[in-house]
Amino acid sequence: MKHRVERTTADIALAVAARRGADSVTLAGAGTEFLFYETTSSEGREGYRIPRSLEFNTVNNNAVPAELLQLQEMALASWATDNGIPSAAPKELVEQNGIPVLILEIVDDDGSELDSAALGSVVASIHRSPLPGFQLVAQEGRPWAVRLRHRLEARYTDLRRHHSLPILPPSASLQAELEAGAHEPCLIHLDLRRQNVRVDKGQPLSIFDWSNALAAPPELEIARVEEYSAVKENGLDYAAFLNGYFKGGGSIDVGTASWPIFTLDAAVMLAGVFDSISPNPELREHYLSRVRALVGEL
Incomplete structure (x- = not known):
């Protein structure tokens, strides 16, 4: 309640x-x-x-x-x-x-468009920094792959109650693919968008709202940013972000078996958001389509 x-x-x-x-x-x-x-x-x-x-x-x-x-x-x-x-x-x-x-403290925002490349460079710095020495709320005390697989299955099951979606692969298969080839865990913010950044002349002055933070591979963060970039209000240019991320020393591998699952995690969450919390039929259908395509890749 x-x-x-x-x-x-x-x-x-x-x-x-x-x-x-x-x-x-x-x-x-x-x-x-x-x-x-x-x-x-x-x-x-x-x-x-x-x-x-x-x-x-x-x-x-x-x-x-x-x-x-x-x-x-x-x-x-x-x-x-x-x-x-x-x-x-x-x-x-x-x-x-x-x-x-x-x-x-107050950090002022001039309302300018976020420089996605600059944000990418900052995110690379976050991923290179040492993990904080305390338990993250969203982690629920579990290893990242277990936590991610569990919440993906729970959210997907809920989404499937209301929409026609294919069946996910078995839990053991998802778990094995998540653990195969991913980078070592780092701190990821997992809600990077213009609304959560204070900006001056395009430059990020403050990143906030760490409610979704996890200790997980950086690919999970980048997959989330890619899916977020389809929402205009999020103010993200994915290509520019990725360029800034690499120039800032970030490193990811999008060719592993885990990449479609990382992307699916983002698409399922966003389909749920635009289906219930912030109803938007156009974006809901966009992300439901993404979900169906990504499950087909697994």
Whole structure:
């Protein structure tokens, strides 16, 4: 059951601002799970990341407490800063009326088009950096191949209840193909799009919303970016991104047996999103078509 925040996020933002001597509270961004408010105080500007619910039950986060994602966002923002990855510096996590609110520095965005090649170079840096020394929420304590196969099968089964789709190969076959030939795990963001990057003159100044992060092969990230690039609002040029990724020292192999499964994981997730969370018949049909084609490759 989804537990709704009793007070609105605006109420929570105003209450936190009052505690911190801040004012001029404005809504600066809204996602599926979190809203972001900006405030101003005598000590400067700061942002409040506030969950829509105390627990999330979405395509990406099923029965996940908001506090866990807030703690992870804070930890990965610090990890990014420590490793020279563009990020807003976290300040602290506070509780307001039982709601976990993450306070961050403000990184301005000029609204310009994201330079996908520049983003690709930053992502290469992320993939080369050491893995963080803590458990990632989306990993659920499992090896990456087990986690990926399990969630792919679960999402696919749900999608198949409503749409005509071919049967997936047996679990053992999927598992074997995932484990064959993939690169070593690195930290992958897995939700890279214009909405999750603060930009100035095209350059990425801050990457945020690490809710989907996994320790997994970099190919999984790149496959996700390729599928995301079909959505205009995501502001991604896949060819430019890939060029920047390689120039930045990134390395992937799209010729392994696991590549179609990595791509299928992205297409299945997006088909589910555009079928239910953000209904869009055109994009739903695009990704259902992609799903059918990719399953045919397995």
